[in-house]
Amino acid sequence: MRRWDDEQEVLDLVERRIRDVVIGAPGPVRDIALHLVDAGGKRVRPKVVVHASRVGGTTSGAVVDLATAAELMHNASLLHDDVIDEAPLRRGRPSARKIWGNAHSVLAGDHLMTCALQILESSEVPGVLKTMLVTMRRLVAAEVVQLAHRGRLLPDREHYYQVVKGKTAALFCWCAEAGARAGGADDAICQALAEYGEESGMAFQLFDDLLDLSGSTDEMGKSLLSDIAQGVATLPVVLAAQAQPHLVEEILAGGGGTGALDLESLVVSVRHWVEATGAGEETRRLAREHITRAVAALRPLGDGPHRDRLEQLARTMIDRRS
Amino acid sequence: MRRWDDEQEVLDLVERRIRDVVIGAPGPVRDIALHLVDAGGKRVRPKVVVHASRVGGTTSGAVVDLATAAELMHNASLLHDDVIDEAPLRRGRPSARKIWGNAHSVLAGDHLMTCALQILESSEVPGVLKTMLVTMRRLVAAEVVQLAHRGRLLPDREHYYQVVKGKTAALFCWCAEAGARAGGADDAICQALAEYGEESGMAFQLFDDLLDLSGSTDEMGKSLLSDIAQGVATLPVVLAAQAQPHLVEEILAGGGGTGALDLESLVVSVRHWVEATGAGEETRRLAREHITRAVAALRPLGDGPHRDRLEQLARTMIDRRS
Numbered sequence: 001m002r003r004w005d006d007e008q009e010v011l012d013l014v015e016r017r018i019r020d021v022v023i024g025a026p027g028p029v030r031d032i033a034l035h036l037v038d039a040g041g042k043r044v045r046p047k048v049v050v051h052a053s054r055v056g057g058t059t060s061g062a063v064v065d066l067a068t069a070a071e072l073m074h075n076a077s078l079l080h081d082d083v084i085d086e087a088p089l090r091r092g093r094p095s096a097r098k099i100w101g102n103a104h105s106v107l108a109g110d111h112l113m114t115c116a117l118q119i120l121e122s123s124e125v126p127g128v129l130k131t132m133l134v135t136m137r138r139l140v141a142a143e144v145v146q147l148a149h150r151g152r153l154l155p156d157r158e159h160y161y162q163v164v165k166g167k168t169a170a171l172f173c174w175c176a177e178a179g180a181r182a183g184g185a186d187d188a189i190c191q192a193l194a195e196y197g198e199e200s201g202m203a204f205q206l207f208d209d210l211l212d213l214s215g216s217t218d219e220m221g222k223s224l225l226s227d228i229a230q231g232v233a234t235l236p237v238v239l240a241a242q243a244q245p246h247l248v249e250e251i252l253a254g255g256g257g258t259g260a261l262d263l264e265s266l267v268v269s270v271r272h273w274v275e276a277t278g279a280g281e282e283t284r285r286l287a288r289e290h291i292t293r294a295v296a297a298l299r300p301l302g303d304g305p306h307r308d309r310l311e312q313l314a315r316t317m318i319d320r321r322s
Numbered sequence: 323m324r325r326w327d328d329e330q331e332v333l334d335l336v337e338r339r340i341r342d343v344v345i346g347a348p349g350p351v352r353d354i355a356l357h358l359v360d361a362g363g364k365r366v367r368p369k370v371v372v373h374a375s376r377v378g379g380t381t382s383g384a385v386v387d388l389a390t391a392a393e394l395m396h397n398a399s400l401l402h403d404d405v406i407d408e409a410p411l412r413r414g415r416p417s418a419r420k421i422w423g424n425a426h427s428v429l430a431g432d433h434l435m436t437c438a439l440q441i442l443e444s445s446e447v448p449g450v451l452k453t454m455l456v457t458m459r460r461l462v463a464a465e466v467v468q469l470a471h472r473g474r475l476l477p478d479r480e481h482y483y484q485v486v487k488g489k490t491a492a493l494f495c496w497c498a499e500a501g502a503r504a505g506g507a508d509d510a511i512c513q514a515l516a517e518y519g520e521e522s523g524m525a526f527q528l529f530d531d532l533l534d535l536s537g538s539t540d541e542m543g544k545s546l547l548s549d550i551a552q553g554v555a556t557l558p559v560v561l562a563a564q565a566q567p568h569l570v571e572e573i574l575a576g577g578g579g580t581g582a583l584d585l586e587s588l589v590v591s592v593r594h595w596v597e598a599t600g601a602g603e604e605t606r607r608l609a610r611e612h613i614t615r616a617v618a619a620l621r622p623l624g625d626g627p628h629r630d631r632l633e634q635l636a637r638t639m640i641d642r643r644s
Contacts, residue, residue, distance in 0.1 A: 026466045080432060084425040103406040106428055107465050110402060113432075114458045117439065121452055129451075130443055136436045143429050144348045246549070 003102065007050050010063060014046045017068040021115050025108070032096045032108040036075050039093055042322070045070040048172060049179035051313050052193050055306045056183030063182045065123040069173050072116040073132065077139055077167075079109035084143055126179040135174045142166020160238050165198075172201025192300045196310065199294035204317040206287035209234035211322065213274060217267045224270060235286070237270070239279035242274045247273055287318045330371050331461045332385060336368045339390040343437050347430070354430040358397050361415055364644070367392040370494060371501035373635050374515050377628045378505030379628055385504045387445040392497050395454065396440035399489075401431035406465055450500040455497045465475065482560050485629040486527045487520075493544020494523025507522065514622045518632065521616035526639040531556035531644065535593055543585030546592060557608070559592065561601035569595055609640045 022033040046067035053063040082095040083102050090096070097105040120129040128163070146163045173283075176197025180190045212220065212234055227233045233241070241248045274280045294314045301307040368389035375385040376377040403409070405424050411619040412418070413448045435458075442451040448494040468485045498519025524626070534542065534556055549555045563570045596602045616636045622630040 025472065026463050029462070029466055080428050083428050086425075101410075102424060103469055106402050106405050107462055107469070110435075110458070111462045114455055114462065118452075118455045120460075121455060133436055133440045136432070137440075140429055140433045140436065141348050141353070145398060147425055147429070148349065278514055302590075 007047070007054075008049045011043065011046060013064045014050070014067040014071070015043070016066055018071055021068065021072060021112075021119075025111055025115075028100060028104050029108045029111050032079070032100050032104055033075065033112060035093075035096055035099070036078065036090070037089070041071070041322075043071060044317070045074055045171060046314060048197060049176040049182075050202065051310055052176040052179030052197070053183035054309065055180050055189055055193065055301060056185035058183055060182060060184075061180065062123045062125045065119050066125065066128060066175075066178050066182050069116040069119045069123075069132070069255070070171065070178075072112045072119070073136075074171060076109045076112035076116065077171075079105045079112070081143070081167075083109075084147065089151055103184070109305075125178065128174075128181060131174055131178065135170045138166040138170040140166075144171075151194045157235075157238055157242070160233075164202060164235075168205040169198045169201035171203045172204065174200040176200070188300055192297050194263045195297035196294045196314070199290045199297060200314045200317055203287045203290035203294065203314070206235055206283055206290065207318045207320070208282055209236055210280065210287075211320075213271060213280070217264050220267050224266065236274045236279045236283045239282050240270075240277045243277035243279060244273070284318075291315060291318055329369070329376075332372045332389070333365065333368060335386045336372070336389040336393070337365070339386055343390065343394060343441075345445075347433055347437075350422060350426050351430045351433045354401070354422050354426055355397065355434060356402065356464045357415075357418055357421070358412070361412070363397075364642075365393060366639070367396055367493060367497045370519060370522065370636060371504075371571065372496040373632055374498040374501030374519070375505035376631065377502050377511055377623060378507035380506055382504060382506075384445045385501065386445045387441050387579045388447065388450060388497075388500050388504050391438040391445075391454070392493065392500075394434045395458075396493060398434035398438065399493075401427045402436070403465070403489075405431075406469070424534070433479055445504075445506045446499065450496075450503060453496055453500060457492045459608070460488040461490040464492075477558060479557075480566070482555075482557055486524060486557075490527040491520045491523035494526065495520040498522070510622055514619050517619035518616045518636070521612045521619060522636045522639055525609045525612035525616065525636070528557055528605055528612065529640045529642070530559055532605055533642075535596060535602070539586050539589045542636070543589045546588065556565075558596045558601045558605045561604050562592075562596045562599045565599035565601060606640075613637060613640055 018037060022030060022037055024030075025033055049061055049067040049070055053060075053066075078090060079096055082090055082097045083105050084095075088098050095105075096108065100108075114308075117129065117132065120132055142163045142165065145159060145166070149159060174195050174197070177190050177194035178284045180193040185193070212223065213236060214220075224237070227237070291314050295311050298307050298310055301310075338358060344352060344359055346352075347355055371389040371392055372385055375382075375388075400412060401418055404412055404419045405427050408419075409417045410420050417427075418430065422430075429545065439454065443455055464485045464487065467481060467488070471481060487636050496519070499512050499516035502515040507515070535543065536542075537545075546555075546559070549559070575578060613636050617633050620629050620632055623632075
């Protein structure tokens with residue numbers, strides 16, 4: 001067991017470890033994984049693992065294992081997700097499947113997933129592989145729910161939540177709980193951290209949805225149209241559509257088919273529409289609510305620097321520019 | 323630890339267990355998995371697990387776990403494989419991706435894979451999860467090699483072997499070794515069984531390639547054309563093409579594009595061509611050679627009923643009608 005002086009030092013080790021795994025992948029799988037890893041993810045999942053591990057008082061080498069596995073698993077799920085959604089873009093760049101095709105994306109996903117599990121299998125933290133497999137089951141179940149809504153105009157709020165819980169919150173939950181376990185925290189604390197992770201993950205996703213609306217016009221226009229057409233819209237759009245259902249049909253009629261409505265007008269009108277219906281503000285409110293719950297879940301930790309730092313980390317989920 | 327009187331009793335339990343897992347899957351994933359499981363696989367991998375477990379003297383409940391996990395993992399890999407190959411057919415029926423689409427096939431594969439790993443994680447046999455993850459890495463690496471050959475006219479023999487070792491032999495190797503371990507065999511015996519499994523798997527695949535040539539004209543014609551076009555031909559075709567390279571081009575020119583050569587003529591000429599060049603006989607000879615090596619690997623077991631039954635099982639790999 002070794003102690004590190006600050007989180008950044010550990011995160012640098014995680015970054016190097018992720019790169020080592022990716023560089024060791026066979027041929028095109030390496031290229032795909034590098035493409036994704038280089039696109040500059042925020043490494044928020046590793047951050048949750050590392051911060052949570054401090055609660056138990058130590059930061060062991062196993063924390064690097066767990067944080068690396070979390071980020072690899074996240075990237076694996078993105079690769080399969082792009083194939084599932086037939087997505088043309090990911091993090092503002094052409095998606096891996098758009099460049100390398102479905103076949104390589106499926107394989108690269110399988111590879112990263114297997115590497116993540118191998119790291120967990122050989123780490124010395126009991127139970128983290130088992131809970132990761134449960135997390136993977138939640139992820140698949142959420143994708144199934146999302147697919148079931150394909151073709152309908154828009155999902156309702158309940159379905160949106162079901163999907164986000166499985167696709168985003170589940171892995172955040174794992175990160176916080178597994179991190180705490182690696183740091184030697186007891187069961188009650190680990191459970192508190194699991195809840196903290198789940199709520200932080202929900203907030204993260206809701207805020208991501210808001211950020212989507214402020215992307216470049218071109219980018220946002222394309223993803224907006226494909227989202228709406230596939231019934232996988234973000235929460236602000238779902239809420240706005242609930243407030244004024246006829247607008248979705250108008251937009252699809254104007255921008256989806258013939259291109260009568262250009263992308264710029266589409267984006268301008270959706271942004272206006274989200275704010276005018278109060279859907280943007282409602283999404284911000286819900287995100288803040290999840291952060292409040294995440295922070296409340298930390299109560300069993302008592303006051304102190306560990307709790308403060310986790311609270312601070314949670315607040316960054318809804319206070320960022322990308 | 324419980325003893326069963328015969329292998330069939332254990333295999334019936336495995337069958338029920340596979341069904342339980344599949345039926346527990348969410349919505350369309352269940353339908354896809356049932357479609358695949360009902361297509362009547364031969365359950366040859368569970369058979370290898372169960373027979374190998376006898377070597378250690380006992381058949382514990384863990385054997386059912388391992389055999390179930392092997393078959394689930396096999397089916398998971400078929401689902402992803404179909405997406406990777408863009409295959410229209412599987413086991414003579416429309417492939418899952420043809421009926422349910424790529425998205426559901428990727429998800430169903432992820433689901434079955436995760437279930438298989440969960441079963442291994444909670445089984446009490448040490449090391450089998452770790453070796454399964456290594457097996458999964460071999461599988462992905464082989465798919466990558468196969469994909470690298472897409473677009474070339476035909477793979478050479480060496481590449482064909484690389485692919486088959488990773489895609490088929492690796493899981494057979496796991497089945498035999500893990501089975502032996504579940505039965506309580508010592509390390510030397512487990513290693514012998516691993517080699518037995520690897521060689522049996524090679525023989526199984528080579529014989530499968532021969533069976534492909536004797537399928538119905540329509541079925542064989544379609545898969546033959548798509549195989550040759552994608553550079554993933556079976557060994558008899560690879561060997562025949564090496565003997566008379568111009569034939570492949572003739573076939574592609576005649577049957578691939580304009581359809582000037584009808585499927586029936588194509589099949590008749592390829593069958594003729596495989597036999598005339600001696601490629602069929604050479605494939606049979608190679609398959610027998612792998613069985614000889616599989617049987618030789620059993621030497622450390624000494625004489626006795628366990629060895630005899632494993633030898634008998636190996637011989638069924640190249641003596642079957644489907």
